[in-house]
Each structure stands twice: as structure tokens, then as C-alpha cells.
Amino acid sequence: MNSNAAHFEIKKLTEEINLYDYQYYVLASPVVSDYEYDLKLKRLMELEEQYPLFVLPDSPTRRVGGKLAGKFKSAAHGVPMLSLGNTYSFQELLEFDQRVKKIISEPVKYSVELKIDGVAVSLIYKNGLFARGVSRGDGQRGDEITENLKTIKSIPLRLTSDRAVYYPEIEFRGEVYIDKDHFNQINRERGEEGLELFANPRNAAAGSLKLLDPKEVSRRPLNIFIYSAILPEEMRPASHFETLSIAEKLKMRINPRRELVDDMEGVKDFADRYLAERDELAYEIDGIVVKVDNFNQQAKLGATSKSPRWAIAYKFPAEQATTRILDIELSVGRTGALTPVAILEPVKVAGSVVGRATLHNEDEIRRKDIRIGDTVFIEKGGDVIPKVVKVVLEKRAANSREFVFPDSCPVCHERLVREPDEVAIRCINPACPAQVKRAIEHFVSRDALDIAGMGEAVVEQLVDNGLLSDYADIYSLTKEQLVPLERMGEKSVNNLLAAIGESKKRALSRLIFGLGIRHVGKNTAETLAERYGSLLALKEAAEVELAEVEGVGVKVARSVVDFFKQRKIAIILEKLTNAGVRMTADRSVATGFLADQVFLFTGRLTAMSRPQAAEKVRALGGRCANSINKRVNYVVVGEEPGSKYEKAKKMALTIITEAEFREMIEKGEIVHED
Ligand SMILES: [Zn+2]
Structure with missing residues (x-):
């Protein structure tokens, strides 16, 4: 080229x-x-x-740049990032409206938007390119976190409008957040690893943006909604609402849930609707934001030193409640880790009844001194699993009792283990039905093999009916087995089987993630898929080598090697192979040192099987031929080679032994002819 x-x-x-x-x-x-x-x-x-x-x-x-040495540079905001005044009462919202009307005589329209519970940032584009990102800080100055913001893929690196490129500067402001699912997942993982938990998605987002290594930040599933823009004169429309439409055309991510209303009735209606729907949103909101839409009117209203007079946040009622802990139960996770769950006297929090709250791990129970029978404050935000904030000690009953971890698994009754450097207590029985179910749920989840129609209830039913004993069994399910099951019509069975078939072609990284190797999250799975190119190559990788892969490290390396050592896993891999699940990354762009080299094997290999050897070649970028021809670069000869060996000699092809082949693979160098 x-x-x-x-x-x-x-x-x-x-x-x-x-x-x-x-x-x-x-x-x-x-x-x-x-x-x-x-x-x-x-x-x-x-x-x-x-x-x-x-x-x-x-x-x-x-998108993912290098590590920062010291701390972030501080940067001034051209236009201060003021915070909004806020209220919980509709009466005060009416008073806000009256204050506005006192100054503005013509009709006022209000823009109403959801108030995302995240972290405000400013994005500056110079000549159309994302040039600088700054955190809100104290409103006057913030930290320059450009590299961290670049990792957020919904932030365009270039504005895609021909006009944008002519403007020296366009600024957008938005709220960086983590959605509820990812927040719960992060905390679950942190809980299992004994790390301190994030109190809420906002803290998780803020903590992520403060990391000094963009690579680490890119592992956190951050997202952004843009809520305002400071456009150059020539592009500036008359109102805020129109500005958002322009920003949207420039490919910024704007929340579609926004409206222009004529009065406080309209504001109330919008707020009530989303207060009712907030549980169904993917992200947490803590209220709505009301803004005078017209820019001239905004200018007339002006701002105090702290906040603009033309906007206000109308916050939803706090989602805390007091209740009593009736009992503490243990739930068994995918890796066997036991999570204590508080069984609560049912209580209504923000519109829904809560009966359970997670306590995360034993240390958390100790730290908060939570006992059975205690009266506690609980908190809930949307879908975020409710949690116990603290014990109301004044109300502690005389008969409250400390929770004692049992010695055996509540599901399979096998003995529990606590490893010395770990917080989590585990059931290590690989056949534990609870673990099997969680492992299957993980395998079929959206970020893994993504099998639609296989929710928790279906998995539960299939395991309890003896149709699945591990996730590889999914691929041997038949229509005859599924149709008689409860709540399984013929149509849904067909859909499910089609989804299962479809999942065999997923990217290698998804398969690696889906296997459920401890400490191997989505991003690590991607790294491993990229580095090894096939499941077999990963399985054979040595611990020392794995540990040196960037972003992997000793703990993950150990865990990967231990994982593949299990007999159970060998059986699962065999089932997956037989089912035709794709286990390699695409080879057409392979960049291994064997790129474009063609191998042919003849005779019996002793240290590995023929398919394994072929897999290695492919993983390193090479190809395998079935018959002798001129394009073959290496003929690998095992024991008792056949006629191909004779032919190869006649054609004067390069012939190497199995040992030489292995040496080549291990050294990562091509053997040259003498
Ligand atoms: Zn168990």
C-alpha cells in the first residue's frame, strides 16, 4: 500500500x-x-x-491517553458555572414564577428538563475539535480533565457540522453520570473485592473523573447528557431550547426527555410524570430543572453571585425511610461470594415498597454495627438496590442480635471458605445450584453472550428442571425440552432458540467475559481477546506472560490460570466447542508474527493435538493448509508422518519438527532456513 x-x-x-x-x-x-x-x-x-x-x-x-504524573491542572471557566437554586416545594416554585413575572412583562416560556444525578463538566471545542474539558470545581475554576472526558464515547472528538470548524470556540456543558445497572455492577464487584463502596451513582461518576489514569477511567462506564451550550454569536438562536436542538445537530447527546411549557401547571405535570416514571429510567434523576427559555429574558433576570435568577431545580422528595431489620439472609453470587441481605419490615420509599436491602459484606455489617432487630435508615434511588445507611441507635431494642456468618452454604450446605486476603466469604462448591444459576445469568447477560429471552425466571426454571447444569448446556437445549415448560409458548421457544443460535457468533471478548473468570470484567476481557486472539491461546497462556499484559496484572493472571485448570471448565469448553461457539477473534487482520505464513501438519504431534496446533498458528496470524502446495511455508512433521512428508521433501519445502515448531511459537520468532 x-x-x-x-x-x-x-x-x-x-x-x-x-x-x-x-x-x-x-x-x-x-x-x-x-x-x-x-x-x-x-x-x-x-x-x-x-x-x-x-x-x-x-x-x-x-480516546485513551497516557497517565497523568501529578495532579490535574486548574482552569478558569470563561463563563462561571453557577449552581442552581433548588426547592422541594411546589409553593416555592410558584414563588419563583412570581419573581420572574415581576421583571418580565411579556409571556414567559419555561424549558423543563430532567435533573441527572451526576457531575457537571464543561467541554470546549476549538475549530470543531474537542480541545479541553474542565470539571465544575467551585464554579469559577475547575480541574482540567480533558483526557478523562475523551474516554466517554458519547462525547464527539470532532463536531460534525461544516460550520462548526470556522468557530474558534464552542462550549458545551453537561452532566457526566453512570447508569443504574453499571453502578450496581461496580458496587457488587467492589463489595466482593472488599473495596469501599460508592454511596451513589454520582459519587461513582465523580470518583471516576478524578482518577489520574485515563485507562482506568475508560473502564468506568461513564456517559454524558449535554444541558447547555455557549455558541458563537452568529450561531446563537433566541432561546435555550433551540440551542439544545443545535447542539443535538452537532452530534451532542441531549436528553430527549425535555419540553417547552407555558406555565407552572405544565412544569408540575412534567415533574409528576417523571416522579412516577423515575424507576424506569436507566439513570438516576433527583428532580427536574426549570429554565426561562428566552435568552433576552434570561439576561434581564440576571444572576446573584451564586445562581441564576432565571432557573431553578425542583427536586423530588428524598428517598429515605426508617424501618426495622427482621432478619439477615445470605445470597450466593456467581463466584460463590455470599452477600448478606437485610430482610426489612416492608416500607414505602419514593413510591415503591421495599422489603430487602443489600448489606454487601461482613465488614460492612461490622462497620455500621448492624444487628437483627435494629431500626435503620434505608435509602433507595430508582433501580439502585436499596441500602442501609445507618442504624438508629437510640431505638436499638434490648433483644437485637448480632449476625453470625454460618459455616455452611445456605443453598448447597457445603462448607464456606474465607481466603486470608479477602473480604468475601465463599461457597466453593462448583455444583452449588445458586452459583450455577448466577453463572448462567452472567453468561447470557447483555455485555456477555447477550441471549434475549433468558431472564432470571427462565434460568431458574431450566436449572430446577435439570435442563441446565452449566452455561454450556444452553447450546444443547431443544424445542421438545422447552415447549412443555410453564410460561413457554411455541413462539417464545422459537425466539429463544434463535437467540441462542445467534449468540454463537459473538465477539471473542464477550465469550471471555461471559465465562465468568474472577476479576475479568468487560474491559479486561477485551484486552485478553485482543492479545490472545483465541480462547485456546488464552487457556494455554503462562501466568508470568499474562501478568505482563498491560492492564492485566498478577491478580488477574493468577485467576485466569486457576480458572482454566478446573476440570469443570475443561468440560464446559469442550461442550462450547462442539456446539460451534466461535472462539477466535477474526484473523483477517491478525498482526501476529506468523502473519501470512502457511503451515501444514503431518504425522502425530505429541505435546498438543493437531487442532490445538492449528489454533496456535491462527492465533498468531498464520494460516493452515490441508494439502501440500507451493504456498506452504512450513511443513511440521510429527511422529509417523504420511505421504505429505515425502511430497514436501520432493518439493523442497521447509520442514521442521514438532519441537522446532514449539520453539518458534514460544520464542515468537520465525525459524529461518539455513
Ligand atoms: Zn453453595
Whole structure:
């Protein structure tokens, strides 16, 4: 390829991938498969490595930059980021409206938006390119967190409007947040690892943005909603609401749940609707924001030193309640870790009845001194699992009792284990039905093999009916087995089986994640898939080598090696292989040292099977031939080789022994002919 062609392709791939990111992360409607996406990204990385001069400033490969040495630089906001006045009472909202009407005589329209419970940031684009990101800080100055914000894929690195590029500066302001599902997942993992838990999604988002290593930040599923823009004069419309539409056209992610209303009746209606629907939203909201829409009117109203007079936050009632802990039960997780759960006297919190709250782990119970029979404050936000905030000690009953961890698993009754450097107490029985169910749920989950129609209830039913004893059994389910089950119509069975079939083609990283290797999250799975290219290569990887892969480390390496040592896992892998589940990344863009080398095996290999050897070749970028031909670069000869060996000699092909082949693989170098 000449450099012109490379330049052109780099440009094209950069545009395409940025567009895919926009479609996926902003519009939530992906148009390409993960697989196609991965191919293009890998191709771009390859080209960029070869032609570093052509790397574009908005290249998707530049989203994760290098570590920061000291602390963040501080940066001043051009226009102060004021906080909003807020109220919980509708009466005060009416008073706000009266104050506005005192100054503005013409009709006033209000823009109403959801108040996302996140962290406010400012994004500055220079000549169309994302140039600087700053946290709100004290409103006057914040931390420059550009590199961390770049990791958020819903933030475009380049504004996609021909006009945008002519403006030296366009500023957007938005709220960075973590959605409820991811928040719960992060805390669950932290709980299992004995790390301190985040109090709420806002703290999790704030904590993530403060990390000094963008690589770490990119592992946190952050997202953003833009809520305002400071546009150049020439682009500026008359109102805030129109500004949001322009920002949307520039490919910014704006919450579609926004309205323009004529009066406080309209505001109340909007607020009531979302107070009722808040549980169904993917993210946490703590109220709504009401803004005078017209910019001239805003200017007339002005601001105090702390907050604008033209906007107010109308907050939803706090979601705390007091209740009593009736009992503490243990729930068994996917890795066998036991999570204590408080069984509560049912209490209404923010519109729904709560009967359980997570206590995370034994240390958490100790730290908060939680006892059975205690009166406690509980807190709940949307879907976020309710939690016990603290004990009301004044109300502690004389007969309250401390919770004692049992010696055996509440589900399978096997003995429990607490490893010395761990907080979690585990059931280590691999056949424990609770663990089996959780492992299957994980395997079919959205970020793993993504099998629609296999919710918790279905998994429960299939395990209890003896149809599944591990997640690999999913692939041997038949229509005859499924149709007689309760709540399983013929149509849903067909859909489920189709979804199962579809899942065999998922990206390697999803499979690795779905296996449920301890400490291997979604991002680590991606790293491993990229580094090893096939499940077999990962399985055979040595611990020391794994530990050196960037972003893996000793703990994960140990866990991966231990995982593949299990007999149970060997059986599962065999079942998955037989079912035809894809276990390799795509090879057409492989960059291993065997790229373009063709191998042929003949005779019996002693240290590995023939398919294993072939897999290794493919994992390192090479190919395997079935018959002798001129294009074969290496003929690997095992014991008792057949006629192919004779032919190879006649054709004067390069012949190597199995030992030489292994040496080549291990050293990562091509053996040259003498
Ligand atoms: Zn158990």
C-alpha cells in the first residue's frame, strides 16, 4: 500500500468509526455488528502504527491517553458555572414564577428538563475539535480533565457540522453520570473485592473523573447528557431550547426527555410524570430543572453571585425511610461470594415498597454495627438496590442480635471458605445450584453472550428442571425440552432458540467475559481477546506472560490460570466447542508474527493435538493448509508422518519438527532456513 492510499484509508476509517460511536453511544441505535466494528478499529490501529504521521486528532484510537504524573491542572471557566437554586416545594416554585413575572412583562416560556444525578463538566471545542474539558470545581475554576472526558464515547472528538470548524470556540456543558445497572455492577464487584463502596451513582461518576489514569477511567462506564451550550454569536438562536436542538445537530447527546411549557401547571405535570416514571429510567434523576427559555429574558433576570435568577431545580422528595431489620439472609453470587441481605419490615420509599436491602459484606455489617432487630435508615434511588445507611441507635431494642456468618452454604450446605486476603466469604462448591444459576445469568447477560429471552425466571426454571447444569448446556437445549415448560409458548421457544443460535457468533471478548473468570470484567476481557486472539491461546497462556499484559496484572493472571485448570471448565469448553461457539477473534487482520505464513501438519504431534496446533498458528496470524502446495511455508512433521512428508521433501519445502515448531511459537520468532 502506498502512503496516499494509507492516508485516505485512515481518514475514511476514522470518520466511519466516529460515526459508529455516535450511532451506538448517542443515538443508541448501532448499525454495525461488534465484529465489523472491531475489524475496522483494528485495521485503523494497524495503519496508524505504520503511518503515525497520518493519525488524525479525532482518531478513535486517541480516546485513551497516557497517565497523568501529578495532579490535574486548574482552569478558569470563561463563563462561571453557577449552581442552581433548588426547592422541594411546589409553593416555592410558584414563588419563583412570581419573581420572574415581576421583571418580565411579556409571556414567559419555561424549558423543563430532567435533573441527572451526576457531575457537571464543561467541554470546549476549538475549530470543531474537542480541545479541553474542565470539571465544575467551585464554579469559577475547575480541574482540567480533558483526557478523562475523551474516554466517554458519547462525547464527539470532532463536531460534525461544516460550520462548526470556522468557530474558534464552542462550549458545551453537561452532566457526566453512570447508569443504574453499571453502578450496581461496580458496587457488587467492589463489595466482593472488599473495596469501599460508592454511596451513589454520582459519587461513582465523580470518583471516576478524578482518577489520574485515563485507562482506568475508560473502564468506568461513564456517559454524558449535554444541558447547555455557549455558541458563537452568529450561531446563537433566541432561546435555550433551540440551542439544545443545535447542539443535538452537532452530534451532542441531549436528553430527549425535555419540553417547552407555558406555565407552572405544565412544569408540575412534567415533574409528576417523571416522579412516577423515575424507576424506569436507566439513570438516576433527583428532580427536574426549570429554565426561562428566552435568552433576552434570561439576561434581564440576571444572576446573584451564586445562581441564576432565571432557573431553578425542583427536586423530588428524598428517598429515605426508617424501618426495622427482621432478619439477615445470605445470597450466593456467581463466584460463590455470599452477600448478606437485610430482610426489612416492608416500607414505602419514593413510591415503591421495599422489603430487602443489600448489606454487601461482613465488614460492612461490622462497620455500621448492624444487628437483627435494629431500626435503620434505608435509602433507595430508582433501580439502585436499596441500602442501609445507618442504624438508629437510640431505638436499638434490648433483644437485637448480632449476625453470625454460618459455616455452611445456605443453598448447597457445603462448607464456606474465607481466603486470608479477602473480604468475601465463599461457597466453593462448583455444583452449588445458586452459583450455577448466577453463572448462567452472567453468561447470557447483555455485555456477555447477550441471549434475549433468558431472564432470571427462565434460568431458574431450566436449572430446577435439570435442563441446565452449566452455561454450556444452553447450546444443547431443544424445542421438545422447552415447549412443555410453564410460561413457554411455541413462539417464545422459537425466539429463544434463535437467540441462542445467534449468540454463537459473538465477539471473542464477550465469550471471555461471559465465562465468568474472577476479576475479568468487560474491559479486561477485551484486552485478553485482543492479545490472545483465541480462547485456546488464552487457556494455554503462562501466568508470568499474562501478568505482563498491560492492564492485566498478577491478580488477574493468577485467576485466569486457576480458572482454566478446573476440570469443570475443561468440560464446559469442550461442550462450547462442539456446539460451534466461535472462539477466535477474526484473523483477517491478525498482526501476529506468523502473519501470512502457511503451515501444514503431518504425522502425530505429541505435546498438543493437531487442532490445538492449528489454533496456535491462527492465533498468531498464520494460516493452515490441508494439502501440500507451493504456498506452504512450513511443513511440521510429527511422529509417523504420511505421504505429505515425502511430497514436501520432493518439493523442497521447509520442514521442521514438532519441537522446532514449539520453539518458534514460544520464542515468537520465525525459524529461518539455513
Ligand atoms: Zn453453595
